[in-house]
Amino acid sequence: MATARIIDFFNTRNPATPCLVVDLDVVADNFTKFRRALPLSKIFYAVKANPAPEILRLLADMGSSFDCASVAEIEMALEAGATPDRISYGNTIKKERDIAAAYAHGVTMYAVDCEAEVEKVARAAPATRVFCRILTDGEGAEWPLSRKFGCVPEMATDVLKHAVSLGLTAHGISFHVGSQMTTVDAWDLPLSHARTIFDAMAEAGVQLKMVNMGGGFPTRYLKDIPTAEAYGSAIFDALSKHFGNRMPETIIEPGRGMVGNAGVIKSEVVLISNKSANDNVRWVYLDIGKFGGLAETMDEAIRYEIKTPRDGADKTPCVLAGPTCDSADVLYEKNAYPMPVTLTIGDEIFIEGTGAYTTTYSAVAFNGFEPLKAYVI
Amino acid sequence: MATARIIDFFNTRNPATPCLVVDLDVVADNFTKFRRALPLSKIFYAVKANPAPEILRLLADMGSSFDCASVAEIEMALEAGATPDRISYGNTIKKERDIAAAYAHGVTMYAVDCEAEVEKVARAAPATRVFCRILTDGEGAEWPLSRKFGCVPEMATDVLKHAVSLGLTAHGISFHVGSQMTTVDAWDLPLSHARTIFDAMAEAGVQLKMVNMGGGFPTRYLKDIPTAEAYGSAIFDALSKHFGNRMPETIIEPGRGMVGNAGVIKSEVVLISNKSANDNVRWVYLDIGKFGGLAETMDEAIRYEIKTPRDGADKTPCVLAGPTCDSADVLYEKNAYPMPVTLTIGDEIFIEGTGAYTTTYSAVAFNGFEPLKAYVI
The missing domain is CATH 3.20.20.10 (Alanine racemase)
Structure with a gap:
């Protein structure tokens, strides 16, 4: 759902993450x-x-x-x-x-x-x-x-x-x-x-x-x-x-x-980890979470489509979570989200269909993180 | 938990609701x-x-x-x-x-x-x-x-x-x-x-x-x-x-x-209604809800103490909800909250123990409502 205009904006402007771009x-x-x-x-x-x-x-x-x-x-x-x-x-x-x-x-x-x-x-x-x-x-x-x-x-x-x-x-x-x-x-x-x-x-x-x-x-x-x-x-x-x-x-x-399908959020993978040596579920932490604009993941209600630069690789189930020090800031856990095995810290990913109920839902300064920045093009 | 200083601040300054006052x-x-x-x-x-x-x-x-x-x-x-x-x-x-x-x-x-x-x-x-x-x-x-x-x-x-x-x-x-x-x-x-x-x-x-x-x-x-x-x-x-x-x-x-017990939120009762003529549960709508600072009511996890000017009256179970056009903006429903039968639209109520995890959790502008205003005294 990332239009040519949105992709072009990300490529030429390279805005800091996390941010939302909406195509008018x-x-x-x-x-x-x-x-x-x-x-x-x-x-x-x-x-x-x-x-x-x-x-x-x-x-x-x-x-x-x-x-x-x-x-x-x-x-x-x-x-x-x-x-x-x-x-x-x-x-x-x-x-x-x-x-x-x-x-x-x-x-x-x-x-x-x-x-x-x-x-x-x-x-x-x-x-x-x-x-x-x-x-x-x-x-x-x-x-x-x-x-x-x-x-x-x-x-x-x-x-x-x-x-x-x-x-x-x-x-x-x-x-x-x-x-x-x-x-x-x-x-x-x-x-x-x-x-x-x-x-x-x-x-x-x-x-x-x-x-x-x-x-x-x-x-x-x-x-x-x-x-x-x-x-x-x-x-x-x-x-x-x-x-x-x-x-x-x-x-x-x-x-x-x-407006839902008019917007794409760009986010960065901050950390990928396992909780134990024999744990086969990776935890993937993004720089946006439940308090930064993705409030509609509450109870895992809305399940966004996520594109990564490594989508050709095999995928395994991951827990997806946000960057705050809040235990509740987890996006998908009960229904783990398949992510490429080659996904790497620092990768930029795209969360599609995020034009609605993201910017204004964003917390004003939780954990010191700024509210979601948006560009309307 | 409203201290004499907080009560005095509310009485003399009469700040617009909703707002949080924290006593240092x-x-x-x-x-x-x-x-x-x-x-x-x-x-x-x-x-x-x-x-x-x-x-x-x-x-x-x-x-x-x-x-x-x-x-x-x-x-x-x-x-x-x-x-x-x-x-x-x-x-x-x-x-x-x-x-x-x-x-x-x-x-x-x-x-x-x-x-x-x-x-x-x-x-x-x-x-x-x-x-x-x-x-x-x-x-x-x-x-x-x-x-x-x-x-x-x-x-x-x-x-x-x-x-x-x-x-x-x-x-x-x-x-x-x-x-x-x-x-x-x-x-x-x-x-x-x-x-x-x-x-x-x-x-x-x-x-x-x-x-x-x-x-x-x-x-x-x-x-x-x-x-x-x-x-x-x-x-x-x-x-x-x-x-x-x-x-x-x-x-x-x-x-x-x-800081939890150092803060008290003042809120206004915006509406009290029933869903049907024979409904014995009142819905009480406040001017603060899950997106205005009371995010910790998620899954009804944190149950705040609420003081009203009519606490001497009999109480019956109420559903408590926030002011936004969002169905999920309900504070207490599974465990209904007892409120005085004489509670009236326009009453000012006090939500105690709200010094922690309220101001920064607040949404930046959801439904056009401003983030929670705070006074530290």
Whole structure:
């Protein structure tokens, strides 16, 4: 997944490791693929995946809207050229003064998942639109989905009716199928719940307009993933099945799917060792680990593809770990990672598919190591 | 554990949440307790636990030495007034150019756990001292200890002999019993291994001098912990048992035990909700979570004590979560945390025992949230 431009950048600039390089052409290509695959849906890029100003400007120029998790992200999206009507404050957990700040910036669409949050929005951003997030089971997703966001579908009607009673517009429903979702049919069940809620609200005299179908679109790590077209087609079928010819406005919020495959991290092998004389598992220590940007290796959830200059050689299973004095800073141990037997201390390796959820996840100064440096080209 | 000075700081300065306040008097008190409990051991503060300049200056003034994980930490210790002979480069995973930088700063003591690392030290820091870290099982520790650091005791003699053959001084042995170790006898077994290695090296004509007994000293979270005296006494007994009247120089490396109980994080309750109408578990969302400084809640390993303004009320189990749009940003769920039934959105709460492993673990900008702000008083 290292493009010619990325390889050229590494060769000519030879940046110090560890660092991330993101190719904007890949981001642009991903945006175009999403737009073609889901032509009826508005794209709200999930800023949290990678908020680099160059990425936000590119997407703003291409017509993207933005899903923001905080006031800081809203301000970054505005700075990149997005107008407030293209911004969704998509975090269901917001301080009331942050809602007020977003409202002052002109933001008119807010996520909620309970009555208490509706009340905050009604006070701090009066007469705006809210959408209620519902729980999904996350089955088939590779990054764990807890019950942190959303309420059960049965409760959503109460939440939205409460919004209407407080002068807000009950705009719609949102859900998230789970990050790195590799099952294209995962949108079917939550869309059926959305339809049920649309009907229940219509009976109460409120016409919902929008379904926010969230993110979850994967990036390719070690295993192949379905194409954007396959997702588009499965989602269109599910929408048709549940909404027929009364299709709602729809939104998607790709983050990982928009930038994951656009980035490559260059790292250096700091040490290779064995724990005992008769140990056949090598420990390979890199200059980046769980606290330097690879937090998504938590529980070995995300398994990145790693390229080395010695990939022609035989490979044996290795434990991969980061450079900090923290025992928990181990990337892959339960499922050891095959690395070339000829791998040598000082080798530069490339961790692919690392454009999403790396730079901002990076610890500010753990063990004195600097946060991950990034170049957007 | 919030001291009068910390409470006064919160009351008079009313800093924005989330933030950490560290009381230097508690750090000084901890240092004195360690010195009294282990009068024959040199104290090397584990800088990674909290590298705030005020803490390093205080400890340098009190005569502490410093266990550093990186060149940046070495430079911070020097800046705080430590001389190079009071610095140990304690990370077993070092780039050769970082060893060279440490050597240029005058550092003469390095951790190793394999022959490859010995070779790097021999090239980049010739004629200095190395100590070899050995594996321990970590039983009784509350923060997971992987096999990341150290070799089996049987291999340590080969590593140290290799050091001697390359012109380095084989200075001694180190081990770490595991962080937040609440069993005072945990030092006994690795000290017996150390003695065995001392004997094996003596047979080869090399007299080791030092045992680095690492950290692991706990801080009080919800459960009471043994006193510094209890650790001191158990460690002295184990040393006497294994080394008799040929006692080696010893080092301890407290980090958590030095600063953990000196800090209190103030946080705000952002949202309290239920997931369904008949759900009896409340979700309580704070403005700090796993990516904002509470990384040690990973796998719910460290369970902090939390004080609220409504602790007189009845308590029911809650799921505690952070403010980010990340499903994994949940602090306590498997073991729900009892919180007052009267807890209210906007309440300020205090998370105690958070002086260690919070500020630097904090993500640089995840979801647009700033890293944890700290005040050292």
